[in-house]
Amino acid sequence: MLEIWQQFKQNYLIKYWNPVAAVIAAGLLSAYYFGVTGTYWAVTGEFTRWGGHALQTLGVDVSEWSYYKIIGMEGTIFTRIDGVMILGMFAGCISAALWANNVKWRNQPHKRRIVQALIGGALAGFGARLAMGCNLASLFTGIPQFSVHAWFFTLATAIGTYFGVKFTLLPMFRVKLELKKGAAKLKETDPKQASRRFWLGMVVFFAYLIASLYVMTHSIKLGFAMFCGLAFGLLIERAQICFTSAFRDLWVTGRAYMAKAIIFGIMVGTIGVFSYIQLGVSPKIMWAGPNAIVGGLLFGFGIVLAGGCETGWMYRSMEGQVHFMWVGLGNVIGSTYLAYAWDDIAPALALDYEKLNLLKSFGPVGGLLVNYGLLILCLIAVIWWERRFLAKAKAKIAASAQQSCGC
Template identity: 70%
Template sequence: MMILGMFGGCFAAALWANNVKLRMPRSRIRIMQAIIGGIIAGFGARLAMGCNLAAFFTGIPQFSLHAWFFAIATAIGSWFGARFTLLPIFRIPVKMQKVSAASPLTHKPDQARRRFRLGMLVFFGMLGWALLTAMNQPKLGLAMLFGVGFGLLIERAQICFTSAFRDMWITGRTHMAKAIIIGMAVSAIGIFSYVQLGVEPKIMWAGPNAVIGGLLFGFGIVLAGGCETGWMYRAVEGQVHYWWVGLGNVIGSTILAYYWDDFAPALATDWDKINLLKTFGPMGGLLVTYLLLFTALMLIIGWEKRFFRRAAPQTAKEIA
C-alpha cells in the first residue's frame, strides 16, 4: 500500500508541475544498463532486508547496526559502479544536428491547467482510497497516506539516493549526501523519543547479507542510473529508461525471494539483530549514532575538498 501511495503521490506531483512526457532511451546500451543494474540492485536490496530507505535512511535512525553495514557497503559498491560506468563501452556517441535557427521554448497554458486538474484528481483519489482502507485496516491506510506524502516529496525535490553516492565519486557534488545525513540526524531523535514511549524499532540481522547486499545494491543503482526512489518518480514522468530499471528491480527481488530459504541461515537469520540502544544503553546508543553520523558528514566534506583540490590544477591546465 505504501508503494501504491508513493506512485500516486509522484504522479500527482509530476502532473502539477506539467512534467509528464514520454522520453525514450537513446541507446540499447542504456536499456541493458537499466535492466542488469536493476536486477543487481533489486537482488542486493532484498538480500540486505531493504533498499536505501528501509536499510539505510530509516534503518540508521532506528539504531539497527545492520543499516550501518549496509550504508558503508553501498558507498563502496557505488564507487566501483561509478568507475565501471566510465568505461568506454558506456560512452554513447553524440549525434550533432544542424539547425538554421534556435527553437523557441513553447509553453501550453491549457495543457498545464488540464494536467494540474488531473493531478488534483489523482491526489484526492489516493487520499480517499487511503482513508477508506484505514477504516478497516488502519495500518495499511496510514502506510498509503505516508506513501502519498513521500511520493510528493521525492518528485518535487527530485530526491535520488543514487545521485547522492554517484555524484560524490564522479563530480565531487555532495549536497544530496549531506542532506541525507542531516535528515537521518533529525529522524533519529524523533524515533528515539518514540522508542522511549515503548514503540519497538525495526531491527534486522547484522550479518553478511547486509554487507553483500549493500555492495550489490550500490553497484547496481549506479549502473542502472536510479535507485528504488529515483526510478519511481522518473518513471511516472515518462522516462522510459526507468521503466526498465523498475522491471529489473522486480526480477532481482523475485530471484532473491525464490532462493531466500537457501541463503537465509548462513547470511542472515543465524546472525544477531543488534540494537544500538540495547548494546550501549538508550543514551549511549543515541550518542554513538550521532557520532557515526557526524563522522560520515566529516568524511563527505573531506572528500569534497580533496576532489576539488585535485581537480583545480587539471582545470587550470585545460584553460591554459
C-alpha cells in the same frame, strides 16, 4: 485571492522544492510512519511480494519459500501497509509531476541502455533484499532503527557506488550521438496543456487523499500508510530525491549537497524513532552479517549501473521516463530471484549471525549517542571529501592554465 493562489501555486506546487528541507521532512514523516504503523518506510519488500504473486499467477507455488515466510505474503497490494503506501507514492509522484507539467513520454532509443537498466535494477533488487532493505529500509530509515546491519549496508553501498561509477565510465558505456540531417523542428505546444495537467494532478491527489482519510475510519494504520505514501511521493518528485545521485555526485564531481541532506534527514528521523521505541514500539533489527555487506556492494553498484535507486526510478517513471520503468522491472526480477535463492545462501550469509541492536548493546542513551556519533563522522567525512575533491580540481585547473600560457 487569485493573486495569492497563483503565487502559492507557482512557488510550492510547480517549482522544485529545496532538497535539504524535503529530505528532513521525509525523515520526520518516516518517524511518524514508524510510530503509527509499526514498520519503516520501505519498498523492495513489497516489490518482492509482487514477484511472488506474479509467479503464483504463472502456477509456481511459493508458499514454502522461506523468504516469503519471513516477509509475509498475506493479503494484496490493497490490504498491506507497504502496498497502499507504495500506491500512495506513485499517486504523489504523478500528482506532483502533473502540477509542474513535467510528464512527457521519453523513450530509450538505445538497447544498450535498456539492458543496463534491467541488469542494474536486478543487481540492486537482489542486493537490497539480501540485506533486508534498500536505500530506505537499510539506510535512510534503517539507521534510525539502531540496527547495526544498516551501518554495514550503508558503508558497503558507498563503496559499491564508487566502483559502479568507475565501471560506467568505461568506453563500452558511451553512446554515440547521432546527428540527423535537416533543421530541427520545434513541436507546437498546447498552451492549455499545463492547466489541464495541473487540474488532473489535483484530481489524482485529492482522490487518494480522500481515500486515505476514509480508510482511516476503518483502519488507522492502513489509512495513515496511504496518507504517508502520498506525502513521500510528493517529496521525492518535487525535490528530485535520489540516493544514487547523492553517492554518484560525490565520486564524479565532489558535490555533497544531497549526501549532506540525507544525513540531516537521518538525524531528524533518529530522534523521532528513538522516542517511539521508548514508548514501546519495537524496532526492526536485521542480521548484521555478510549479507548486509554483500547486499550493499551489489546494491550500490547496481543503482549506479541502472542510473537510479528505488526512490529515483519511481518518480522518474511517473514523469514518463521509460528507462526507469525498465529499472523498476529489474528491481522486481532481482528481488524475486533473491527470494528463490535465499535458502541456499542465507545460512552462510545471514542466519548464522546476530541481529545487533545499538540500544541493547550500549543502552538507550549510549545507543543514541553512538548512532549520532557515527552520523556526525559521516558528515565530517563527506565534507572533507567534498573540500578535498574541489581543491584538487582547482589545482588541476590552475596547473593547466599555467601550462597553456607558458608561465
